[in-house]
Amino acid sequence: MKSILSIRNLSVVYPGVRPVTALENVNLEISAGEFVVVAGVSGSGKSTLLRAINRLVENDRARVTGSILFDGKDVLKASRRELRELRSHIGFIFQEYNVVERLSVLTNALTGTLATVGTWSSLLGRFPKAQVELAHRALERVGIPLPRHGDRAARLSGGQKQRVGIARALMQKPRLILADEPVASLDPITANIVMNIFKKINEEEGITTIINLHDPVLTFKYGKRIVGLKQGRVIYDKPITAINRETFEEDIYGSGDGA
Amino acid sequence: MAAGTELRRLTERSAWGRTLSGLLVGAALVLLYAWAMTGVEFNPLLIFQYGGKFFELLGRMWPPDLSSLPNYGRPLLQTLQMATLGTFLGMLMALPLVVFGSQLVVRSAWVYWPVRFVMNVLRTIPDLLYAVLFVVAMGFGPLAGVGALSFFACAIIAKLTSESADNINPKPIEAIEATGANKLQVIRYAVIPQILPAFLDHTLYVFELNVRIATVMGYVGAGGIGMQLTTALEWRNYPQVMTIVLIIFATVLVIDLIANRIRDALVHGVMIPRALRWLGLGVVASLILWSAASLEFNLERLIAGVGYFQNLVNAIGRPDWEYFELAVQRMVQSLQIALVGTTISFLLAVPIGFLAARSYTGVPLPLALTFKQVPNTIRAFPELILAIFFIATFGPGTLPGVLAIAIHSIGMLGKFNAEVVEKIRKEPVEAVQATGASRLQVFRYAILPQVLPEFLALFIYRLEINVRAASVLGIVGAGGIGSLINEAQALRDWGIVGVCLMVIIPAVMVIDFLSARVRKRLIEG
Numbered sequence: 151m152k153s154i155l156s157i158r159n160l161s162v163v164y165p166g167v168r169p170v171t172a173l174e175n176v177n178l179e180i181s182a183g184e185f186v187v188v189a190g191v192s193g194s195g196k197s198t199l200l201r202a203i204n205r206l207v208e209n210d211r212a213r214v215t216g217s218i219l220f221d222g223k224d225v226l227k228a229s230r231r232e233l234r235e236l237r238s239h240i241g242f243i244f245q246e247y248n249v250v251e252r253l254s255v256l257t258n259a260l261t262g263t264l265a266t267v268g269t270w271s272s273l274l275g276r277f278p279k280a281q282v283e284l285a286h287r288a289l290e291r292v293g294i295p296l297p298r299h300g301d302r303a304a305r306l307s308g309g310q311k312q313r314v315g316i317a318r319a320l321m322q323k324p325r326l327i328l329a330d331e332p333v334a335s336l337d338p339i340t341a342n343i344v345m346n347i348f349k350k351i352n353e354e355e356g357i358t359t360i361i362n363l364h365d366p367v368l369t370f371k372y373g374k375r376i377v378g379l380k381q382g383r384v385i386y387d388k389p390i391t392a393i394n395r396e397t398f399e400e401d402i403y404g405s406g407d408g409a
Numbered sequence: 410m411a412a413g414t415e416l417r418r419l420t421e422r423s424a425w426g427r428t429l430s431g432l433l434v435g436a437a438l439v440l441l442y443a444w445a446m447t448g449v450e451f452n453p454l455l456i457f458q459y460g461g462k463f464f465e466l467l468g469r470m471w472p473p474d475l476s477s478l479p480n481y482g483r484p485l486l487q488t489l490q491m492a493t494l495g496t497f498l499g500m501l502m503a504l505p506l507v508v509f510g511s512q513l514v515v516r517s518a519w520v521y522w523p524v525r526f527v528m529n530v531l532r533t534i535p536d537l538l539y540a541v542l543f544v545v546a547m548g549f550g551p552l553a554g555v556g557a558l559s560f561f562a563c564a565i566i567a568k569l570t571s572e573s574a575d576n577i578n579p580k581p582i583e584a585i586e587a588t589g590a591n592k593l594q595v596i597r598y599a600v601i602p603q604i605l606p607a608f609l610d611h612t613l614y615v616f617e618l619n620v621r622i623a624t625v626m627g628y629v630g631a632g633g634i635g636m637q638l639t640t641a642l643e644w645r646n647y648p649q650v651m652t653i654v655l656i657i658f659a660t661v662l663v664i665d666l667i668a669n670r671i672r673d674a675l676v677h678g679v680m681i682p683r684a685l686r687w688l689g690l691g692v693v694a695s696l697i698l699w700s701a702a703s704l705e706f707n708l709e710r711l712i713a714g715v716g717y718f719q720n721l722v723n724a725i726g727r728p729d730w731e732y733f734e735l736a737v738q739r740m741v742q743s744l745q746i747a748l749v750g751t752t753i754s755f756l757l758a759v760p761i762g763f764l765a766a767r768s769y770t771g772v773p774l775p776l777a778l779t780f781k782q783v784p785n786t787i788r789a790f791p792e793l794i795l796a797i798f799f800i801a802t803f804g805p806g807t808l809p810g811v812l813a814i815a816i817h818s819i820g821m822l823g824k825f826n827a828e829v830v831e832k833i834r835k836e837p838v839e840a841v842q843a844t845g846a847s848r849l850q851v852f853r854y855a856i857l858p859q860v861l862p863e864f865l866a867l868f869i870y871r872l873e874i875n876v877r878a879a880s881v882l883g884i885v886g887a888g889g890i891g892s893l894i895n896e897a898q899a900l901r902d903w904g905i906v907g908v909c910l911m912v913i914i915p916a917v918m919v920i921d922f923l924s925a926r927v928r929k930r931l932i933e934g
Contacts, residue, residue, distance in 0.1 A: 204587055206583055206586065206587060209516070209583060209586075233589075234589040234590070234591060235589065236589070237586070237587055237588065237589035238588065238589030239589075240587070241588075242584070242587035242588075244580065244583070244584060246580050248580040248581050248583060248584035249581060249584070250581040250584075250585070250598060250599055250602050250603065251578075251581075251603075252602035252603060252605065252606070253598065253602050257598075261584075261585055261588060261590065261598050261599075262588050263588075264585065264588055264589070264590035264591075264594045264598065265588060265589030265590055265591075269591060269593060269594060272594055272597070272598075273593060273594070273597050275597075315584070318584070318588065319588075322588055322589070
């Protein structure tokens with residue numbers, strides 16, 4: 151299979167009075183169409199890994215070294231303009247959904263197309279008819295019925311906001327989906343529904359998907375390849391078929407005593 | 410045992426320390442007020458002696474000259490047009506300041522610190538001082554008023570909104586960035602939607618302020634109904650003065666009422682039907698266009714004004730340092746006026762606050778409602794008009810300034826104090842009542858601790874506002890550094906105005922800074 155993402159010697163340090171090394175020498179090779187779950191306890195570096203791939207870590211003034219090749223282009227060496235172009239191919243889904251609550255559901259989905267529509271018409275709030283049509287379809291696909299598309303996003307429940315977040319990512323026609331703890335703020339039932347949406351998208355369209363999860367049950371249920379992170383290092387990387395169900399939790403999360 | 414003695418030693422020392430620091434603070438306050446009251450030559454006897462003249466003056470104004478009413482239609486419209494256009498232009502100027510002064514939008518300190526500095530400097534200059542400067546630059550008339558109001562509006566809207574902008578949710582900004590959107594698109598889709606409600610709310614609030622200011626700006630020649638007021642005063646035509654004052658009063662009340670309704674709807678996030686929204690936008694847009702057209706707002710005059718403004722800035726840029734000492738002296742006097750005036754206002758507003766808050770104190774409803782209206786009514790009289798009345802009573806000097814500030818501030822302090830009282834938590838009150846404490850004890854131990862920090866914070870905030878007011882009231886003859894500006898304006902000596910600016914801007918900045926620090930400590934405990 152063709153490699154879509156190749157991470158080499160990636161280290162991320164958050165500066166400060168006491169600098170924190172969030173990732174150390176991470177190497178990962180992701181092929182097109184894979185469905186990868188990154189597992190680990192909080193603080194293990196999962197978020198930093200995903201946020202490094204589209205360089206959101208720069209917002210936290212992190213120092214990043216190594217290389218991240220997305221489709222053969224080095225993300226870390228990209229100029230601002232190239233970075234925007236790269237980001238437009240990567241759908242990102244956040245734990246807190248990060249929808250703009252004052253905007254309508256539809257407009258939130260349409261923000262996924264900002265990188266491809268003209269700046270000036272988008273500043274006036276105008277989007278091409280075809281994109282609006284696509285946004286309606288994307289929202290319906292993730293389970294938001296048409297009558298709710300005109301509502302303010304603030305009026306949605308958590309699970310519905312996350313669906314809008316996924317629709318926004320779908321509008322980007324992404325080649326890669328990065329989801330950072332997408333179900334951590336949801337109840338178990340809704341969490342499964344949302345995870346199934348990711349699964350379906352991956353299976354139907356073959357979009358490469360990397361999801362961070364801290365919950366072992368969901369990790370085991372949905373992951374087709376599981377990458378374990380601990381204190382910023384990759385300690386586990388196996389396809390689901392090679393995983394020993396008995397020792398899996400111990401291997402990734404560890405008990406801490408004596409290990 | 411050892412721990413017990415240690416504890417006793419600690420508590421004894423802290424009790425003794427507290428008494429000492431209490432005494433020190435008390436002595437410092439006595440000295441401060443002694444200094445301030447001598448500075449403004451505050452003499453309660455004078456108020457009783459000449460206070461009667463105030464009512465005599467009112468008597469001479471009664472009945473108002475209603476036959477002159479039709480003459481004021483056009484100036485009144487002009488006043489409202491000035492306020493509309495000034496607020497609109499100020500809003501346009503404020504938006505970029507807010508966006509680029511936000512750390513969440515611009516991550517480079519090289520951009521947001523300069524922007525914030527400009528914002529702070531703009532805000533230090535009092536309303537009437539802007540008016541004086543614009544009259545010099547653009548000549549007499551309403552356009553000078555529009556210029557002054559737009560700068561004043563810009564300063565306040567930018568300041569208030571950027572405080573709200575610091576609290577917006579940064580997460581949606583990241584989400585939009587992650588889609589590959591550019592900076593402008595991020596601002597349009599993640600920043601503007603979040604700050605818009607606060608921005609509009611503050612804009613409407615500033616419109617209320619601008620209407621008040623616009624009614625008196627004519628006093629320094631910046632157009633509007635204030636010009637008629639000045640003429641009537643000069644001719645000592647008191648019934649006409651009364652008519653104009655009543656018109657101003659009614660206008661301010663009506664505008665406040667309408668603006669408050671709209672602001673309530675905004676704050677509560679009421680979804681306004683699309684049609685109504687477009688209608689509202691249309692009405693506002695046509696009001697702005699109509700104002701611009703009837704004030705003969707044209708580019709040519711604006712450009713000429715910019716030219717004059719350069720001259721003015723050049724002239725002011727060469728301050729007349731000879732007058733520096735005098736300016737500092739007068740600025741100190743302004744501070745004293747603000748301090749004494751705000752304190753008197755505070756003493757009057759505390760009981761009003763309790764009486765207007767029915768929910769807790771159990772005051773009968775009609776009485777509470779009456780007291781609730783007192784602050785609103787008072788607020789509708791601009792300080793400057795009160796100052797003019799008091800000058801007519803007591804003659805020019807610091808006393809009219811002190812009184813104008815004392816009375817006008819009751820409006821805001823009384824209103825907000827009542828809100829504080831209404832928010833008193835019942836649980837601690839019941840707990841103290843349950844111990845068998847007397848009413849006075851309940852007040853001292855359950856109510857006062859809840860309201861005092863907030864009352865004091867409001868007092869200090871008002872003091873901050875009043876320092877600005879006190880530095881311009883002198884323009885009409887009510888003492889302080891404004892009197893120096895007045896003299897400079899009469900002599901057309903802009904170097905003196907420059908010195909005054911050099912003194913006022915840092916003084917106000919220091920007061921703002923201290924006030925923010927003290928209020929933060931008071932509220933956080």
